[in-house]
Every structure is written in structure tokens, then in C-alpha cells.
Amino acid sequence: MEPFSISCTTCQTRLRVRDSSAIGQILACPKCGSMVLIHGPNGETAVPDSADPAAESPAPLTPAAPPETESGSPVVPPPVENTDETAGTRPQRTFKFREDYAPTIEPVAAKSPRGRHIPSPPKTAGPTASAPPLDGDTPPPPTAGAAHQPDTARIVKQWLLLGSAAVAGVALALLLLAVVASQFGSPPLPVAEAPLPDLPAQSTPTAPENTSDLTQPPADPAPSIEPDDADDTGDADDTGDADEPDQVATPDPVSPAEDTTSPAEDTKDPVEDTTDPADPPEEVAPDDAARTDASTGTTEPAPADHASGPEPPPALPAGLAQVIPALEFRDKPLITFIDFVADFTALPVSLNVDAIRVSRIPLDTNLSCDQQQVTLDDVLQTVLEPVGLEYSVAEGSLVIAPQRDVEQEVEQVAYDVSDLADNDEQMQVLAQLVLKLVVPATWSDAGGNGTLMVDDQSLGIEQTVAGHFHVARFLDRLRLARGLLPRSELPDELLDLTPVFLQAAGELGQPVSANFPEPTEVARILEYFRVASQLHLIVDWPSTTPMNWLPSTLSTLTSEDGQPLSKLLDTWLTPLQLNYRVIDNRTIQIASQSILDSRPELEIYPLKDITAQDATQLIQDLKAHLGAALFVDAGGNGNIVFDSASISLLVLLPQPQQRRAAEWLANVRHR
Secondary structure, eight states, rough: OOEEEEEEEOOOEEEEEOOOOGGGGGOEEEEEEEEEEEETTTTTSSSOOOOHHHSOOOOOOOOOOOOOOOOBBSSSSOOOOOOOOTTSSSOOOSSOOGGGGGOOOOOOOOBBTTSBBOOOOOSSOOOOOOOOOOOOOOOOOOSSGGGGSOOHHHHHHHHHHHHHHHHHHHHHHHHHHHHHHHHHTTTOOOOOTTOOOOOOOOOOOOOSTTTTHHHHSSSSSOOOOOOOOOOOOOOOOOOHHHHHHSOOOOOOOOOOOOOOOOTTTTOOOOOTTTTTTTSSOOOOOTTTOOOOOOTTTOOOOOOOOOOOOOOOOOOOHHHOOOEEEEEEEEEHHHHHHHHHHHHHHHHOEEEHHHHHHTOOTTTTTEEEEEEEEEEEEHHHHHHHGGGTEEEEETTTTTEEESEEEETTTTEEEEOOTTTOOSHHHHHHHHHHHHHHSSSSSOOOGTTTSBEEEEEETTEEEEEEEHHHHHHHHHHHHHHHEEEEEEEOOHHHHOOOSSOOHHHHHHHHSSSEEOOEEEEHHHHHHHHHHHHHHHOEEEHHHHHHHGTTTOTTTTTEEOOTTEEHHHHHHHHHHHGEEEEEEEEETTEEEEEHHHHHHTTTTEEEEOOOOOOHHHHHHHHHHHHHHHOOOGGGGOOOEEEEEEETTTTTEEEEEEHHHHHHHHHHHHHHHHH
16 A cells, blocks of 8 residues: 555644554544544545555564553453454454554654754564454464574674673783783884784673663654645644654664674784874874883983973062062162062072172162163172173072172282391291181192282282182281281271171170070061160071071070170070171171081280290190180191280181180180
């Protein structure tokens, strides 16, 4: 029978009927869901007697399970098998019920008005089941063939094949792991040179969510009617169908035997097959990148860049690159300017005090600035350059020092010492005093580059700028100790015979109370000392940074009321292996103990009414009091010499030990 079309009485959708067995049946419209009475092309509502549903329709699907009532009994009892006695005696029914047959669904590629494919209902994996015979019909003979094998047998076979593949994959993975473990320590071969064999894709079988779908027919197969391709009415405004398809297409199941591909057909280039599509391609490091050896875990540094041209300058700290809208100050002393820089940049700022003093730049040198839209780097260069200073970065700190490298620049100077030595013997004694007491580690006899030549009544000396400063200062102070006039142009405060820490005895002895029981930043404690003592406290941050003593370091300090500042500093710094030295009567510098020990200072202590023999005994007693390890006889850098011409002790020691020596000598003189 040729397909024909009918109209839904509700939505007026044209529906095509492909099976004459549906005539007389009341089915749901696939568009609107309303019930439609299927009638023939001429309006008949009964199947013609000559129509043979089994002959006209293709092989039907397995019948749907009859719907059950709440009690579980079928609505229509199963048909009774026809026998010769009853065949032909029962009247043929005019109308047929849905429970009596399973209409065949012919898959079509009909398009909806929106171009959407309406897929065919899912097909069962098992053999196609025929509709139950109607009364008076003869059941069709069963068909045989591989396509009609029981569903359970094919499923079991498929699971067995998947299980075997999984076991084989695990075994192969274990074998590869054993091979890799046996060769551990050798560098891995490149993938392109030794590709791995093509491994079959493996996946763990997953049980279906509803296993009954594999062995049972659909519970309610859709009728063999579909919207007519030529009818576009009634769907243009149907937005609900556009969001959700009417049915989900299920591909026909394929038996494992049919899906299996021969190894010869699946063979591909091994280099291409070794890469899993799901994995990203392995990145290849460029020639100039660092390489890591996977076997040893070591990293080979990248080859040096041999590009021509000067190296780029190091990046400035963040605080120095910050733009300042406007900055103006007048006659600000250098010693307080560093506090401003430290507050603005949050960086430790230090002064190279020794080099600045050698360059004869006072610490209270006034600086001025009046600029707009500049960085602090520009400000530092602008205000420091006119006074002969510059800054650098060391150990994470800003260090302000002279532009002239006084520790490396060498000069030759002839010193007239005719007033200090009358003959050759005295000249040799004076020369030995210079070699022993003035920067002794810098002379050629001690492994340095400095030289000294005695020429008539002068000393010809080749030394660094810093070395010449200390030689000139020593000779003038020795003249003052002997009652002679100085000959250099050094300022009077540098020639004073009174040790600088004794000049600041009043400031160091002033009572100061400290109460920091809770951990407090070092910068805050230092600021408290500055305010309480009215002194300039500076820190040699490059020497304290390796000891983890920074402005942000937390520290505690408590003291009794009225404790001297010098004792309070000793209490705070000594346990931390830090110490202090007095730069002048208004400035104190904190540094590590090791740095201060490496910078001995020369002081002259006048004595009265003492013979050379008594002086020798006094020197031995002083060394015993301070500790023999401090002196050159025991490997130290300290020394003590008695100058008979001035009746003075010439003492070379680090300043912390000088303070002890001065205190001991003061007690001896009062006895």
C-alpha cells in the first residue's frame, strides 16, 4: 500500500502514514500530543480484508510490553494460540488494538520546518521480533542467521573481548615499566629517534545505566506516522520543539565481530601513533634554554649570550624609580638626609663613614634640592654629585660614598719628618712606627701594595689615598704629643689627642630608659634612641644584613631607669654580635662585631713620670687585661708601642677594645 497523509485535528499538522495496519487506530500526534484517529485515504476506518499486514509491512520490531494496571495484570490478555479447531470459527475483529501488534517504524530523513532531523526510534540489539498474529492469521516462520543470535550471547562475547584487551594492556604496561626500571639512570632517548610501538587504545568497560535496554524492546514504540515533508504549517511559532528534540537517535549496535579491525588494516606510522591525541605535544626547549637531566635531576645552565654590546644596567630598586611630583628642601645636613631617603624608599641607607672622612667631606654637609616630576634616583644624583658623593647598592642597602675610590687610587708622597727625627737611627725608629701602627695590613711586608723608603730626612711613601690620610694624621698627632706643630691641612677635630669616644663621654653617659618588652622593629627602637639622646645613630647595614639585622627586624629591649646610653647599647647589641663605635661627639655607628674588629684605630695615651722599663711592664699588664689574642704576637691586629720622646703609649686596637684600654689606663694613673 502506498503511503498517504492525514491531518491532525488539533494542530493541523500533515502526518504521513506508511503502514496500512495503523488504519483505525487512535494514536498520539508527534507534534501536539493529541489523539488522532487514523483513517484510510478514502476515509475508511477499517483495514481492508485483502490487506495482509505481515506481507505489506517490513519485518516488525519486538512488540512492546503490555501496559500494566496498578495490580500488575495486563490490560489485554495475550492472544490465544490458533488451532485448527478454532481457526475460522471466531469472527474477525473490525478494529485492532495497539496491544495486538507492533507497527513497523521506517526510518526517514524528514526535515522539520526548522531543518531539524527527526531521528528514528532506537533499534534493539537483538533479532527483530514479529508482531503477535491476529485472530485467524498464521504466525510467520522463524528466521535463522547470525543476525538473530541471542542478545545475551553477543553481550557476553563483547565483554569478553573488552576484558581480554584490558588484561593485555595492563600486562604490556607492566612490561614497559619493568624495562624502564631496569635502565634507570641512563638518559631517556628522544621520542623521535626511538618511537614506542603502537599500543591499542584501552578503556575500562562501563556498565550501561539501564541494562534492560540491551535485551528488552522499547516499552512504547512510536507509531509509524511522521510530519509530512511538504507541510510547513503549525511549526513556525513552536519554540518548545526547537529547544528539545522529539527523540534521541540511537545508532544501530554493531557486534564485536563486525567492529574488530585487522591489525594490517590499522597499521600506521609508529611516529604518529605514539602521540596520544588527548595529550599536548611535548615542548622542545630552545638551544639557548637551560636543560634538566631527568636521570640526575641536575640543571645545565643556558649557554652564555655572546651578543655584542654593553651589558644593560641593573634595575633600580622600586623606591628609587618612583616619580616625585615636587621636592624642595634647603640646607639639609647629609647625616639627616639619609633618614629622609630611608623613609621614602623603605630601603636601608648607610654612609661609608671612613671613606667620607678620608675625602674630608663633613657629615653635616648641607644639601639642597628644588625639582619637579623627578625620580629619587635623579634627586640623589643631583644633590650628591656637587659635594663629591654618589650612591650604590650593596647587600640590599643604599650606600653613599665619595665619587673618588680612596681605597684603590694610589699616590706617592714624600713626608718631611725632620722635626720628628734628627738622625738615621731616629728615622728608622719612626719608619717602624709607621709600618706597625698605620694601616699595617696594607704594606708590602704584610702582603699589601704600600711601600716606604727612608730618604735623608723624609719618608717616601707609596700608598692609597686612604693610606696617606692615616699616615698624615698619625705624624701630626705624634707632633702634638711631642709638643710640635702639625704640618698637614687636616682639621683640628681629627688631630685631637683625646680619643673620640672620650670626647663623647657626656653623651654616652646620659641616662636613657627603654621599654620595648614586645617585639618591635629595629627602626623604631633606633628612632627612639635618636630622640632620647639627641644623637645621630647610623647603621652599617651591609655588615648587619648578613646577620639578619634589618630595619624591619623585630627586637626587644628593656632597661632600668637612668641607665647610661653606653651600657644600654652594650646590653642590646652584644648578644646579637653587634657593637657600636663613636664617629664624632654627635654621631654613633652600629655595625657587626666582626667588621669593627677588622678596623683597628690608633690612639695616643700620654703618660707622666714613667720610665721605659715601667712602660714595658705596663704594656704587658694591659695586654693581659685585654687578652693576648688581640695582638700581633698571637695573630691579632692590635699593637702597643711606647714612645719615649712623648712619654706616651701608642695603642692600635678596634674601638670597642680601645674603650676598655682607656678605662684601664685611667684607673692605673689614679692609683
